[in-house]
Amino acid sequence: MTCNIAVLVSGRGSNLQSIIDNIESGYIRNASINVVVSDVHDAYALERARDRAIDAIFINPSEHGSKKDYEKYLIGILEEYSIDLILLAGYMRLLGNSFIRRYKNRIMNIHPSLLPSFKGLDAQKQALEYGVKVSGCTVHFVDEGMDSGPIILQQSVRVLENDTVESLSERILEQEHVIYPEAVKLFVEGKLKVQGRIVLTRNYERPVK
Numbered sequence: 001m002t003c004n005i006a007v008l009v010s011g012r013g014s015n016l017q018s019i020i021d022n023i024e025s026g027y028i029r030n031a032s033i034n035v036v037v038s039d040v041h042d043a044y045a046l047e048r049a050r051d052r053a054i055d056a057i058f059i060n061p062s063e064h065g066s067k068k069d070y071e072k073y074l075i076g077i078l079e080e081y082s083i084d085l086i087l088l089a090g091y092m093r094l095l096g097n098s099f100i101r102r103y104k105n106r107i108m109n110i111h112p113s114l115l116p117s118f119k120g121l122d123a124q125k126q127a128l129e130y131g132v133k134v135s136g137c138t139v140h141f142v143d144e145g146m147d148s149g150p151i152i153l154q155q156s157v158r159v160l161e162n163d164t165v166e167s168l169s170e171r172i173l174e175q176e177h178v179i180y181p182e183a184v185k186l187f188v189e190g191k192l193k194v195q196g197r198i199v200l201t202r203n204y205e206r207p208v209k
Contacts, residue, residue, distance in 0.1 A: 003031040003188045006083040008091040009038045013045025014173065015089040015110055015180050020052055022181035031188045034081040037074065039093055055081075061093075071099045078103075085187055087180075088142065097144045105150075105194050107142040108187070110180045112172045114138060114154055119147040124169045127159065135159050135168065137176045139183040141194065150199045152192065153179045 007016050016036065022028045036049035041058045049056040057077060064070040078086070088109040100107065113123035115138040118130070127135040136156040143149035155175040159168060186192050186201055193200040 001030065003084045004082050005031055005033045005085045005087060005184070006078055006081060007033055007036045007045075007049075007087045007089050008093075009036060009043055009045035009089050010040045010092040011043055011045060011090040013043065013048045013089055015176055016045050016087075017048050018177040019087065019089070019181055019184060020048070020054075022185070024052075028181060028185045028188060031184065034083065035077065037077060039091070045089065067096055068098075071096050075099065075102070085184070087184065089180075094146075095142065100142055100144055105141050108152070108180075108183060109140055109142050109147070109149070110176050111138045111140065111147050112169065112176065114156060115140060115147055115151060122165075124172065125165050128163060128165060128168060133159055135172060137172050137179060139179055141199070150194050150197050152183045152186070152199050152201075155179050 007019065009016055020033060023031055023033065033054050035055045035057060036045060037057045037059060038046050039059060039061055041060070046056040046058065059070065059073060061070055064073055084106065086103055086107045088107065095107070111123065113127060114134070114136040118126040124135065134156050136154060138154045139152045140147070141149040141152065155178065157172050157175055191202040193202065
């Protein structure tokens, strides 16, 4: 059985591209990105989707009277494509609680810090200003809080003394492109089990890349 995936985007979509590449290479099997949805009409992520013949849809927030109406329309699209898993890839809109509960433990996000440290925007800047020696990235299920859902995978990245926001962000992004596909693969293969805040990964050893 194929896992039907929707990816929600707002920007360039490099993590979207990573998921596409890993599906096309066969690393992630029995999965298909059925639709990419953006709240930004010229998001480059939409072009990435069209280049791979994936349906790409722009939903104009100004055409919907409220957040609830916007998400009702979005849910209609997800139902039309029989979506099993929703991936947030640089999606800048906060999802409503009713939407999150509807897709509980079926929405994933990637965040550029080792959660629970440095939640929200500008996580790399927060890390540098705090003076941490190690940062990284986290794939987690989305819950009603801000970057507070159960953690699936994390990868650390050393912070260098001469790092800028840009240089640290670039190295973290490289690791995002590794662990996000891994998390999707685990979900598709039925190897994730959520017990409260703990995500168990069944018979899983992280591959060396």
